[in-house]
Amino acid sequence: MALLEVNDIHTYYGNIHALKGVSFEVDAGEIIALIGSNGAGKTTTLRTISGLMAPREGSVSYDGEEISRTRADLLVSKGISMVPEGRGVFAKLTIEENLDMGAYVRRGGDLKDDLKDAYALFPRLEERRKQFAGTLSGGEQQMLAIARALMSKPRLLLLDEPSMGLAPVLVDGVFETVQRIASEGVTILLVEQNAHMALQIADRGYVLQSGEIAISDTAANLQQNETVQKTYLGID
Amino acid sequence: MFKWKTDEFSWVDFTIDVLRVLIVLAVVVGAWNTLSSGRITLAQWVNLFAAGLSQGSIYALIALGYTLVYGILLMINFAHGEVFMAGAFSTVFLAEALNRTGFLNDQPLLAILLMIMFAGLVSMTVAILLERVAYRPLRGSPRLVPLITAIGASFFLQYAFRGLYGSGFKAYPQVQILQGAISIGGINIPIVQIFVFCSALLLMLCLYWLVERTRIGKAMRAVSENKEVARLMGIDIDFVIMFTFGVGGFLAGSAGVINGVFRPQGVNFFMGFIPGIKAFTAAVLGGIGNIPGAMLGGLFLGVIEAIGPNLVLAGLGIPGANQLKDVIAFTMLVLVLIFRPQGILGERLSEKKA
Ligand SMILES: Nc1ncnc2c1ncn2[C@@H]1O[C@H](COP(=O)(O)OP(=O)(O)OP(=O)(O)O)[C@@H](O)[C@H]1O
Ligand SMILES: [Mg+2]
Numbered sequence: 001m002a003l004l005e006v007n008d009i010h011t012y013y014g015n016i017h018a019l020k021g022v023s024f025e026v027d028a029g030e031i032i033a034l035i036g037s038n039g040a041g042k043t044t045t046l047r048t049i050s051g052l053m054a055p056r057e058g059s060v061s062y063d064g065e066e067i068s069r070t071r072a073d074l075l076v077s078k079g080i081s082m083v084p085e086g087r088g089v090f091a092k093l094t095i096e097e098n099l100d101m102g103a104y105v106r107r108g109g110d111l112k113d114d115l116k117d118a119y120a121l122f123p124r125l126e127e128r129r130k131q132f133a134g135t136l137s138g139g140e141q142q143m144l145a146i147a148r149a150l151m152s153k154p155r156l157l158l159l160d161e162p163s164m165g166l167a168p169v170l171v172d173g174v175f176e177t178v179q180r181i182a183s184e185g186v187t188i189l190l191v192e193q194n195a196h197m198a199l200q201i202a203d204r205g206y207v208l209q210s211g212e213i214a215i216s217d218t219a220a221n222l223q224q225n226e227t228v229q230k231t232y233l234g235i236d
Numbered sequence: 237m238f239k240w241k242t243d244e245f246s247w248v249d250f251t252i253d254v255l256r257v258l259i260v261l262a263v264v265v266g267a268w269n270t271l272s273s274g275r276i277t278l279a280q281w282v283n284l285f286a287a288g289l290s291q292g293s294i295y296a297l298i299a300l301g302y303t304l305v306y307g308i309l310l311m312i313n314f315a316h317g318e319v320f321m322a323g324a325f326s327t328v329f330l331a332e333a334l335n336r337t338g339f340l341n342d343q344p345l346l347a348i349l350l351m352i353m354f355a356g357l358v359s360m361t362v363a364i365l366l367e368r369v370a371y372r373p374l375r376g377s378p379r380l381v382p383l384i385t386a387i388g389a390s391f392f393l394q395y396a397f398r399g400l401y402g403s404g405f406k407a408y409p410q411v412q413i414l415q416g417a418i419s420i421g422g423i424n425i426p427i428v429q430i431f432v433f434c435s436a437l438l439l440m441l442c443l444y445w446l447v448e449r450t451r452i453g454k455a456m457r458a459v460s461e462n463k464e465v466a467r468l469m470g471i472d473i474d475f476v477i478m479f480t481f482g483v484g485g486f487l488a489g490s491a492g493v494i495n496g497v498f499r500p501q502g503v504n505f506f507m508g509f510i511p512g513i514k515a516f517t518a519a520v521l522g523g524i525g526n527i528p529g530a531m532l533g534g535l536f537l538g539v540i541e542a543i544g545p546n547l548v549l550a551g552l553g554i555p556g557a558n559q560l561k562d563v564i565a566f567t568m569l570v571l572v573l574i575f576r577p578q579g580i581l582g583e584r585l586s587e588k589k590a
Contacts, residue, residue: 088465100454
């Protein structure tokens with residue numbers, strides 16, 4: 001049984017039919033890439049899984065449990081964590097307070113070791129722990145957003161365009177980090193426009209087109225796929 | 237929005253500038269006349285200032301409720317004056333009972349602490365019910381809707397408490413230990429004023445600690461900044477909003493008791509109206525949504541109210557200046573809204589919240 005099964009979901013913004021029957025699955029331990037162009041519905045898919053939106057039809061099952069009507073805050077304690085599009089750090093909280101908020105569901109737990117882990121992953125953050133997150137650079141904010149999402153000790157990490165707006169040197173770093181997180185046993189669903197990098201680290205991938213899954217295959221095959229090459233990898 | 241401005245000249249800006257000059261002129265002339273006449277001694281000024289600080293610290297406690305709720309929901313809870321009334325009015329009966337048994341004067345501090353806890357809990361309950369029943373169902377509706385509801389809720393609470401306790405005026409019993417004054421550098425300061433100021437300060441320090449240091453306080457700040465991301469952290473934002481109303485309510489209730497100790501008279505179902513508006517003014521003065529701003533705004537308003545009429549209005553030859561306190565407060569509100577809508581410490585109103 002897959003860790004996450006998305007089954008024919010239809011999600012709307014008012015009358016706008018954003019997801020028109022999306023189905024896919026993610027097995028425990030995998031890195032899955034979800035690629036697609038602007039407005040394809042990638043963010044909407046992640047928002048539906050994380051509980052920020054409810055699908056009008058279809059189901060989402062996580063660890064065998066139907067979760068498509070479960071509130072986002074309750075899903076965090078079940079082990080689903082999301083790095084939202086545009087990072088969403090709390091600008092007026094310090095770095096460390098942001099990390100504390102990431103661990104909000106682990107009340108009573110000892111966070112010292114986890115803070116240490118977060119700082120080991122991103123030493124830059126430790127130097128700035130008492131600084132307001134709003135003063136960080138874009139790349140540092142992305143690090144913080146990822147570190148914060150890990151503080152809840154998730155089993156499934158949803159990442160929405162972590163490389164967006166970053167300088168090319170930083171992009172490599174982000175993907176390396178994602179691989180490292182996966183190697184520690186966290187299952188990853190990675191939404192990216194940077195299909196090239198995403199497919200390099202992913203096991204399998206799905207291509208989303210106007211609210212529907214157009215192609216699904218292993219990452220290696222997708223890299224060879226003609227349509228994918230033309231549309232998403234810029235290869236003619 | 238209308239654009240009144242043209243490149244060369246703007247009548248609005250011009251009028252505001254003229255107003256500015258006139259106000260500064262009036263303040264300077266009034267103050268000069270008063271000071272040069274020497275009608276009021278230094279000791280009297282100090283007394284006015286101290287009385288203003290005490291009154292201001294009560295405004296500050298109430299103002300915090302407006303600002304906390306605004307910070308998290310961008311909504312002005314205009315029924316907050318009634319939240320204050322609920323605690324103050326209910327606790328007058330407890331105070332009378334404590335007075336009859338003699339406990340109030342045997343153990344004054346313990347008795348007052350008990351009263352503060354009781355009033356705090358009553359106001360907290362009212363604030364939480366208000367949020368749950370009146371505001372939560374309207375979340376996400378246009379901003380005018382909860383505003384109108386707040387006015388309705390205000391009347392509802394006033395008449396509910398009138399029905400409960402009657403329409404007569406009651407008074408808090410005197411606390412003997414707080415009568416009299418102590419002399420500081422030859423100036424007599426009433427003990428009750430020192431007590432009022434210190435207890436309000438203590439409560440504000442507690443709030444500061446709560447908001448800055450605790451898990452729920454950080455969650456309050458996180459929710460105020462971004463509700464969606466807060467949910468992704470696993471924060472139950474409905475709970476945090478309820479908690480925020482509760483904290484604001486608790487502070488208002490405790491302000492009710494402190495106010496009763498400071499000014500025992502005038503407890504009835506309508507008592508929340510004026511302090512409510514004054515505290516709202518204080519919150520706007522300090523920058524609504526800004527916690528230190530509400531504290532400063534409250535103290536500032538209290539002091540201006542105490543000193544302003546004597547210093548400026550009397551100096552301008554306006555008779556009965558001391559009766560014009562309320563005018564000062566509301567003039568301040570209008571002036572702040574014209575000249576500095578973001579308040580003393582705030583920048584946010586103009587930025588994204590307006
Ligand atoms: N808040 C909203 N209100 C109305 N329509 C929306 C809203 N958000 C997204 N949509 C629409 O839903 C569709 C899917 O949007 P979504 O944000 O999921 O795309 P995406 O694949 O994440 O795009 P991008 O790569 O630009 O982030 C788009 O057609 C978009 O216009
Ligand atoms: Mg998107």
